[in-house]
Amino acid sequence: MFEVIIVGAGPAGLSAAIILGRSRRHVLVCDSGEYRNAASHALHGFLSRDGIAPAELLRLGREQLRPYENIEVRDIKIVDAIHQADHFEVTADDGTRLTFRKLILATGIVDELPDIAGIEAFYSQGVFHCPYCDALPVPALH
Ligand SMILES: Cc1cc2nc3c(=O)[nH]c(=O)nc-3n(C[C@H](O)[C@H](O)[C@H](O)COP(=O)(O)OP(=O)(O)OC[C@H]3O[C@@H](n4cnc5c(N)ncnc54)[C@H](O)[C@@H]3O)c2cc1C
Numbered sequence: 001m002f003e004v005i006i007v008g009a010g011p012a013g014l015s016a017a018i019i020l021g022r023s024r025r026h027v028l029v030c031d032s033g034e035y036r037n038a039a040s041h042a043l044h045g046f047l048s049r050d051g052i053a054p055a056e057l058l059r060l061g062r063e064q065l066r067p068y069e070n071i072e073v074r075d076i077k078i079v080d081a082i083h084q085a086d087h088f089e090v091t092a093d094d095g096t097r098l099t100f101r102k103l104i105l106a107t108g109i110v111d112e113l114p115d116i117a118g119i120e121a122f123y124s125q126g127v128f129h130c131p132y133c134d135a136l137p138v139p140a141l142h
Contacts, residue, residue, distance in 0.1 A: 002028040005090055005100040007078045010035045013106030014061035021068035028100070029065075030092065032077035036108045039124040040134040051138040 004020055006013045009031035020027045037043060037054045044050050049057055065071045080091040081103055088103040111129060113119050119127060128135035 002026045002072075002098070002100055004028070004102040004104060005030065005078075005088070005098065006104045006106055007081075007090075008106035008108060009058065009062065009073055010106060010108050011057070011061070012108065013104070014058070014065065016104050016106060017065055017071050017073075018061075018068070021065065021071040024070060027071045028098070029071065029073045030076050030078050031073070032093075033075060036111065037124075037133070041124065042134065042137070044134065044136070044138065045132050 003025050004027045006016050006020075006027060006029045009017075009029045013029055013031070017027050017029045035054065035058065040054055042051050043054050043057060046052075046057070062073055065073060074092075076096065077093040078090055079093050082089045083103075086101070088100050089097060090100060090103065091097050113123060123129075124134055
């Protein structure tokens, strides 16, 4: 039986999973595939991974969880969670209901773009939310 459910397999959820996995906890990580920087072609400023595609960082994170038999990752969306006296009852969008002792919400945030017609097409392609993240590519070596 799982002890902990982590909702969200972005950098936060995967980091929590690997620490709990190394602590010999039985962990289920659930993800709906709607991560914050999906619009970005490459992420920057993360030591050792400068210029990597966001999806590749997540793939590597999941790959490094694989040796831990006490961690499972499922691509499902959690739609409900109820706190009972000493556990949580969690429901997924496929109707699955599961019980856990601990619940970690690592669902990230959703950015709200300004109300400007057509801005979505340029988000992360000229309209940037952060100068350190995706506004500047990795400089070429000389
Ligand atoms: C355009 C853009 C570019 C960026 N570039 C960089 C960069 O270059 N370098 C950098 O360090 N940071 C960058 N960031 C910031 C970076 O994206 C965030 O810091 C990081 O994604 C936060 O990780 P997280 O795990 O908290 O959230 P997220 O990465 O958003 O992950 C949350 C996860 O939770 C899942 N989830 C949410 N609700 C549910 C649910 N109900 N059930 C199941 N799963 C759920 C989502 O599917 C998602 O995969 C950028 C952000 C944006 C918007």
